[in-house]
Amino acid sequence: MTANPRLDLADQGEAADLAAFLGRLLRFDRAAAVRLQAVPGADGGGVLAVFGRLPLGGSAVLALRTVRLAGEVAAADLTVSAGQLLESVDEPGARLTLPAPVTGPSWAGLLPPRSGWQPLGQPPVDLVMDEVRAAVAEFKRRTAEVPEHHRxxxxxxxxxxEIWSRPLGAVEGLPLRVAHAAHAIGFLRPGVPLQAHRAGPWLRLDAPAGSVALRTGGAPGAGLGLSPLR
Known part of the structure; x- marks a missing residue:
């Protein structure tokens, strides 16, 4: 991809959605990096998979946004600055220019598997959003109850x-952390269908706008700070 750093996106909507996704990632970490995987299509065009990390507690939650590509697409796999990638997105022109690669963070070397996923269920999005909102309200209340000099x-x-490690009531097998991450990155929207899956130590929640994945039992980046949704 070095000889052809510009990618043409399928339309302006794809460019706007990618820009919104990168903007949300940067809200959590201004120095965020993203791993990119460009996959050519059989009949031209292709897909760009954009992986980012959400620092939401003791286990790293990864967010995935796919973007449809147009024109000639060469296979590529690299890690870049999320901020530089956002600056390169040309929404009116529906294109982007890939920044220079950066040394990837530890999480970028261990992505969710592409196959082997087993379904866990299809939780109703309204119930999931209700649980996330209730947990956010509890977090705010209990934080306020802690004396300031102990906070x-x-x-x-x-x-x-403690709150985000609880099981998600809307579907068995997922912690609240996964739903919280999907909400924080903008994937949970009223009326959208959701699907939950497991593959080995990985858990995944899919929505039309993208997916979030969590590696259980410890993952690269474990122990980093929390950024609870407010």
């Missing part, structure tokens, strides 16, 4: 981790 980052992180 350290460690205390707040431990409280958030």
């Amino acid at each position: 350290s980052r460690e205390v707040v992180d431990a409280l958030a981790d």
